[in-house]
Amino acid sequence: MVIAARAPGSTTPPPPSATDGEPGRSPATGASAASERADWRPWVFPGVLALLVGLFTLYTPMYSSYGATGLWGDDLTTRTNMSPVVYLGILSAIVGVLVSRRATALACLLAGWPFLVVPVIGMFVWSWWLALLAIAVATAYDGIRRAALPLGLTLLVAAGYCAFPVVALLPVGPVTAGPDRGDTAIVFVLYAAASLAAVAISAAAGTSNRAALRAAAADRASEHALGVETVAVERARIAHDLHDVVAHHISLVAVRAESAPYVHPSIDAESRVVLAEIADDARHALGELRQVLAVLQRTEGADRSPQPGAADVVTLVDAARSAGQPVTVVGDVPVLPSTQGLVLYRAVQESLTNARRHAPGQPVTLVLGTGDHRLTDVRVTARLSNPLVPRTSPAAPGRGLLGMRERVESIGGSLTAGEEDGSFVVELTLPADGPAPAPAPEPAEAHLRYSAGDPLDVHLLDVPDGTDA
Numbered sequence: 001m002v003i004a005a006r007a008p009g010s011t012t013p014p015p016p017s018a019t020d021g022e023p024g025r026s027p028a029t030g031a032s033a034a035s036e037r038a039d040w041r042p043w044v045f046p047g048v049l050a051l052l053v054g055l056f057t058l059y060t061p062m063y064s065s066y067g068a069t070g071l072w073g074d075d076l077t078t079r080t081n082m083s084p085v086v087y088l089g090i091l092s093a094i095v096g097v098l099v100s101r102r103a104t105a106l107a108c109l110l111a112g113w114p115f116l117v118v119p120v121i122g123m124f125v126w127s128w129w130l131a132l133l134a135i136a137v138a139t140a141y142d143g144i145r146r147a148a149l150p151l152g153l154t155l156l157v158a159a160g161y162c163a164f165p166v167v168a169l170l171p172v173g174p175v176t177a178g179p180d181r182g183d184t185a186i187v188f189v190l191y192a193a194a195s196l197a198a199v200a201i202s203a204a205a206g207t208s209n210r211a212a213l214r215a216a217a218a219d220r221a222s223e224h225a226l227g228v229e230t231v232a233v234e235r236a237r238i239a240h241d242l243h244d245v246v247a248h249h250i251s252l253v254a255v256r257a258e259s260a261p262y263v264h265p266s267i268d269a270e271s272r273v274v275l276a277e278i279a280d281d282a283r284h285a286l287g288e289l290r291q292v293l294a295v296l297q298r299t300e301g302a303d304r305s306p307q308p309g310a311a312d313v314v315t316l317v318d319a320a321r322s323a324g325q326p327v328t329v330v331g332d333v334p335v336l337p338s339t340q341g342l343v344l345y346r347a348v349q350e351s352l353t354n355a356r357r358h359a360p361g362q363p364v365t366l367v368l369g370t371g372d373h374r375l376t377d378v379r380v381t382a383r384l385s386n387p388l389v390p391r392t393s394p395a396a397p398g399r400g401l402l403g404m405r406e407r408v409e410s411i412g413g414s415l416t417a418g419e420e421d422g423s424f425v426v427e428l429t430l431p432a433d434g435p436a437p438a439p440a441p442e443p444a445e446a447h448l449r450y451s452a453g454d455p456l457d458v459h460l461l462d463v464p465d466g467t468d469a
Contacts, residue, residue: 089114309341
């Protein structure tokens with residue numbers, strides 16, 4: 001009798017190996033159901049409990065010496081055809097423990113139905129009840145609310161065992177706690193106390209594990225935020241250095257070019273026009289440099305603008321035409337995802353700028369189209385060409401074409417540029433649909449190198465168009 005009352009305490013709290021697993025329910029972990037199904041750790045704790053139930057059953061003799069009788073006045077010894085039902089109930093209870101963290105209701109059904117045959121055979125295997133308690137303990141690890149149903153069934157079976165003359169089979173033999181004994185209430189209290197203690201210990205262990213996981217996630221988020229803040233501070237420092245050095249000299253060029261006709265009144269009209277153009281170019285470069293500085297200085301209080309896309313190519317062409325650059329567009333601007341659209345926009349922008357710098361006044365032709373490459377790979381093609389003009393001096397090498405090629409190839413496209421039949425031709429091919437890899441972010445030192453090495457090519461960076469920041 002004492003062993004029957006002490007046996008519920010044999011269900012130990014979660015072993016150390018089980019606490020390493022994540023809870024088996026998405027609300028507790030924040031993980032998706034697919035990732036949990038692929039994770040073996042939620043099975044560890046129920047597996048340990050099922051093993052304990054199986055070992056307990058293994059050492060339980062399946063016989064009756066008390067002469068327990070069921071509805072037909074027979075016991076398990078005389079009705080041997082009931083033995084398969086008993087063993088099936090044992091197997092069902094163990095399976096119920098295994099699936100307890102995945103499907104609590106199903107686990108309760110698998111471990112609870114064997115008690116329906118108790119009125120027939122007049123006894124039950126005590127490991128059936130132990131399986132119900134194991135289900136309550138396993139589900140309590142994921143949250144005390146999930147343990148409500150199996151814990152209620154556990155207490156209900158314990159109350160029935162104490163209220164009726166039912167025989168329970170334990171490793172020490174048949175034991176009863178029916179009303180013919182005077183300590184029935186004490187036995188039920190011990191059952192209830194042991195069950196509640198086991199469930200409470202499991203729930204506390206689960207709560208502690210989830211708190212540790214949340215603390216670790218908070219630490220990772222804090223480290224990420226610190227890294228982002230460090231990068232922002234470094235970008236701001238670089239922006240300040242650029243502003244103090246490069247912007248100062250560019251503005252000085254503009255001021256000197258504008259003031260030269262007043263300082264030297266003898267300058268002829270043609271030289272005045274050249275100086276005015278130099279001043280305009282310097283102001284334009286200064287404006288684009290300020291846009292780059294605005295990107296580098298992005299903080300919580302900085303103004304931000306969306307990145308341009310394929311639809312903005314029309315606005316870009318119109319702006320070039322309004323500046324006196326003859327541009328002819330053949331074909332319609334395709335509808336592209338944001339990544340491909342940004343690359344197309346930057347490529348057209350760079351090509352138009354190169355044409356203005358190296359072939360001023362020459363017509364530019366932009367041909368847009370789509371092609372079906374390799375049957376299923378739909379791609380967008382763009383071809384920009386302008387006539388070559390003789391140069392009186394060699395052009396300084398810039399980063400424009402290299403930057404374009406890096407952008408295009410980073411999303412799976414291709415770009416070629418060179419002379420063709422007396423024209424300079426830039427031809428690129430971009431994937432038109434499907435998931436495209438995002439462009440790799442350029443390091444801060446690369447931005448600095450572009451700006452310092454070729455200050456007029458700052459439009460290559462991901463900066464929004466518009467007024468000066």
